[in-house]
Amino acid sequence: MRHDGRRDDELRKVDIRKDFVIHPEGSVLISVGETKVICNASIEDRVPPFMRGEGKGWITAEYSMLPRATEQRTIRESSKGKITGRTMEIQRLIGRVLRSVVNLKELGERTIWIDCDVIQADGGTRTASITGAYVAMTIALGKLLDEGKLKTLPITDYLAAVSVGVDREHGEILDLNYKEDSKAEVDMNIIMTSQGELVEVQGTGEEATFTRQQLNNMLDLAENGIKSLIEIQKEALGDLSLIVEENIKKQGENK
Amino acid sequence: MRHDGRRDDELRKVDIRKDFVIHPEGSVLISVGETKVICNASIEDRVPPFMRGEGKGWITAEYSMLPRATEQRTIRESSKGKITGRTMEIQRLIGRVLRSVVNLKELGERTIWIDCDVIQADGGTRTASITGAYVAMTIALGKLLDEGKLKTLPITDYLAAVSVGVDREHGEILDLNYKEDSKAEVDMNIIMTSQGELVEVQGTGEEATFTRQQLNNMLDLAENGIKSLIEIQKEALGDLSLIVEENIKKQGENK
Amino acid sequence: MRHDGRRDDELRKVDIRKDFVIHPEGSVLISVGETKVICNASIEDRVPPFMRGEGKGWITAEYSMLPRATEQRTIRESSKGKITGRTMEIQRLIGRVLRSVVNLKELGERTIWIDCDVIQADGGTRTASITGAYVAMTIALGKLLDEGKLKTLPITDYLAAVSVGVDREHGEILDLNYKEDSKAEVDMNIIMTSQGELVEVQGTGEEATFTRQQLNNMLDLAENGIKSLIEIQKEALGDLSLIVEENIKKQGENK
Amino acid sequence: MRHDGRRDDELRKVDIRKDFVIHPEGSVLISVGETKVICNASIEDRVPPFMRGEGKGWITAEYSMLPRATEQRTIRESSKGKITGRTMEIQRLIGRVLRSVVNLKELGERTIWIDCDVIQADGGTRTASITGAYVAMTIALGKLLDEGKLKTLPITDYLAAVSVGVDREHGEILDLNYKEDSKAEVDMNIIMTSQGELVEVQGTGEEATFTRQQLNNMLDLAENGIKSLIEIQKEALGDLSLIVEENIKKQGENK
Amino acid sequence: MRHDGRRDDELRKVDIRKDFVIHPEGSVLISVGETKVICNASIEDRVPPFMRGEGKGWITAEYSMLPRATEQRTIRESSKGKITGRTMEIQRLIGRVLRSVVNLKELGERTIWIDCDVIQADGGTRTASITGAYVAMTIALGKLLDEGKLKTLPITDYLAAVSVGVDREHGEILDLNYKEDSKAEVDMNIIMTSQGELVEVQGTGEEATFTRQQLNNMLDLAENGIKSLIEIQKEALGDLSLIVEENIKKQGENK
């Protein structure tokens, strides 16, 4: 058993609270254990200059942590006047993986702005952000559908993210909290669809290496974890999940 | 009656939720109507370079809004790479007024960092920030007292803030929400102690002016509003409020 | 008597020198005691993007100090690569209060740029800037009127600014110089029109508080100080002051 | 056969030219097909502030492209005044993977600065940078060993990087050039040691997904490609490679 | 005769007004025709980090223009957040040439900050800045000498600057105003000592070239112009000029 009583293949308690903030088109507060992230999705009726006239939409993400989301206060990036490399990596990742489950043509010349603001951090903030942002984004698009601005929901599949790692003592484990993460030998983030297809794999063994066997074990853990996360997303989406499933089915038939 | 059913001298519903985030020494979520601000207080065991060796503490504040705290998404200041004039004014104000009710000598060479992050905005975010930050700061100092790092609670009085304004239709009104604020002829922020003393008065009539009579009416409204806000602070502080009151009494005797 | 021989309700010697710089549409050097500010007004035939097409003008201000305007050399903001919070507050203030006495519709789609550059500082630089900028702006608009680019002078009233404060020894005093300002318990800036109406009130008691009685005394002092300043503005404006007075009279009749 | 005549599992022509620039402690020009990167390694006799006094060294990397390394001229990051997210990701990656094959304790309180400057780009610049930087770094450390500043060569293994991907037509392919990269469905960078252990796996399917079978095929291709790259590194290192092999053997025995 | 009635070898009217600002150790307002520059010299009792412990002083200069020093308003560099290339060139030039006539050893570990702020521009602002800054600097050093902080005046010679150019119509001319400067074929700045030695020569023929004969003619014009400027500097310096001349004589003897 791990230090917080979990089995190696066990997720932390996950909760997705809808309509957390009143203004955004889609807004959720996702909690994964003590990690809490506000995920807001905003729709803008135009695309960035480099995409104009192509009849396609765009999804872009921003990620930030409140200074005291962490044990030690961190300096605001607005005070520093620049964004750290870590933040850039995370926001590029969030945007990229969400784009893989959205039909950008059906979205039309619109931009979806995803804002992930971590108000409390205990490991896995980037994976929680992706899992929550998927729900906020789908809600926002559902609203467009309701208002008749879209003919179809341009979502092609579910998408969730989870961290896995190699612990000196426990071997491969699922969903690391901060304490586990800071002493892990290997740290990996996996993003998958409901069909078990990989969207992104990022594994790194800083000051350590890992074998292909360990990689496979981690992928197995992640696959199961993501299945559970997608069940929680479905619940949060309610009726909207029926449309998503319809879309998945159609795509399967078209293949 | 105002558009939301309030009397001219009526505050919105105020709620102060303690321990909103687990890491900071003091953390509250203050709600004033639909305006919601996370106020965190962090204690650092040193002062900025310009104050070293003076045996005195310092209080500094940072203020930010999530991009979708507002009706329209606003660009992050970290993306712009600089802080707007409005943000600077607000964070200077929060730090300045909190310093007026803290005995910086008793605090010793420590810095209190106040972080006010608006997660939802509906007018009065700067006054809500001050009212909430006072509670977060007092809780953080109470923790230092409990841990024996301070001999006394270096708080000299309560402190709360409220907005008042002149409405074309209703005349002088208390605690403006966003809709009222955006069409007010005069906009004023008043910060006072429990003893009815003024700490800061900022009144501005952009594209309009106001008379001394109107100023006096607004000050009367603010005085009553602040009394109510301080009652809510007392409740949130619980036993700590007894020490604050003791401090106020001692000061009265010393005068 | 104060340390420089003035009574509590006495202004320093004020001088407004016109046409100090040859290029701007309006240019004055204002001296308030040893405080000296070059105030230049420039007219641009367009408004910022957010105002285009509304048929209204805009007034914006920039404020800066030469590095050796002060006793100790201060670092240039251009070298630091950013503007301090204090500068931002002041330039926002100058623009805001000037807009309150200009009919922006009559101005048409033009921007008035106000540049206040302090070449020597001895307290009260922001209030001297406002008092001087009003004159520079009115001269620039007078030039537009002469050239037939405006049909009327879009100035609705005089406007001047003065500082007041509470001194430990002297109580409430008018027009603080640097020495008085740095040890004042309360520091307040009042901006008023010739009709005795308030445009802006900013009072702050850092590490101190003040009563409503003190506030009233300070407002009385300011009211008289501003009357004297407006007399000096009238003299500087010469014949233009006749048009301003005409405009004030018309407005009174329309009320 | 691919558009440039290669088999799916075939590397481009790789060349490592030593001593390309005279000043650095280690300097190579690596060519991978038409991709050319100058990799310089500099030794500094101190570590960054956050590591002082720990008796350990540090490795940090910077990556840049000349404006006309690319088909279209790109704007210099120094002109923009900030580093793009892509550059940050790459330089963080280079530093991180090199640290995995250096014994930082044996390095002592020194920093190795790696500079990878792409002078001509045709896909795979980040993997070429890593493969070249490994050689430059090892040469620089060999120089310290020769000068008696190090007792042992603190290199624990070889390290090379290669890209793999999924092509719509060819399926899984090794070492993509720019043309292949820009139309690939999946893009993956693999970094491995000579022992076949993984150091980093980064796979992304923007607007596409991939199966675990495809992932395995790509890993097989990469494993072979990296073996060949390490042979070329050995040749470039000459006698130094004997010491590296000795180190690998010792580690194997200690396990 | 030139458009303003001057002969080709004639300077504009030059005036050096001392003690223009009260705070700096040395302060002059130099007027060269309609070009007006405030030159302030400040003494700081330490040198920049890269020079500490060498027992030598340093001179550094900053140059700026008020936005309406020019016909068209220019954007403040503090608003842009960076200094233009032109400003950098000028401030590097001013510091460099002043250092050539100061004995930095005799100055000791002090920094002289030169601030040249152009309040009105009509061509030749950089040369006027140098000529005025020399006087401000010498006055500031004279003050140190008077206060016994220096044993000798560490000034080795006079130094003045002038512009020369080639005009399409008039050929080589001295001291160009803005109108002449903007249509000159060749633009040159010459800085010399009272001994006729060159300190800096900067000649440029953008979209034109010039012969060695033209260069010689321009140098002749400059030599005479600088002699006149140095006479005006002497007058401004008063008794201090006697010490400078003494210093020049001693140096001549030591050669």
Added chain:
Amino acid sequence: MRHDGRRDDELRKVDIRKDFVIHPEGSVLISVGETKVICNASIEDRVPPFMRGEGKGWITAEYSMLPRATEQRTIRESSKGKITGRTMEIQRLIGRVLRSVVNLKELGERTIWIDCDVIQADGGTRTASITGAYVAMTIALGKLLDEGKLKTLPITDYLAAVSVGVDREHGEILDLNYKEDSKAEVDMNIIMTSQGELVEVQGTGEEATFTRQQLNNMLDLAENGIKSLIEIQKEALGDLSLIVEENIKKQGENK
């Protein structure tokens, strides 16, 4: 004889290697002794906003050094977030002098971007950059001519640059390497055409002065050095040099 065996009037070995990088319209690697600079010329089919609609072209240059071009590693300007004064001076210089030998009207509304990237530095990097950039630019324009996008080659003359200086021991010397440059009393850069006309003269005697005789000697040295450099440029240009010479002849006749 100088420390590297050269006579006072002797250039270092100069080599111009064409087509060094494949993507740019013109690309050379110029070596002047151990100084090596990649000079790339790119053609863009539009001009900067301030020049649009004038029917003329523009030439702009950027200059940078790799961090380890120098003996000690220098910090990247992209990491610092701003360009140094030295870099700005150099890139302004390169652009300005190249514009003096291009007929901007014949170029049409195009921008030539010159990128000079120093990969190895041993003194004279700015003059090597100019000499190399001229060749890269002429090759790029030759390509436009070949493609029929230009009717004539808009080059009016050759242009090369060289440094000269005054050495304590050797007196006036040509083409200083880093060792000589760092102890020279006077440092001068001369840019000339093949007709012996001056385009730019920049001489500076930091902490020293120089006589007109010394200036003349340096100009003589430079004149000869530049003749040799232009011969090397001719060789590198091959057949293109015939067109340049034709252009020079025509201009001579038109004068």
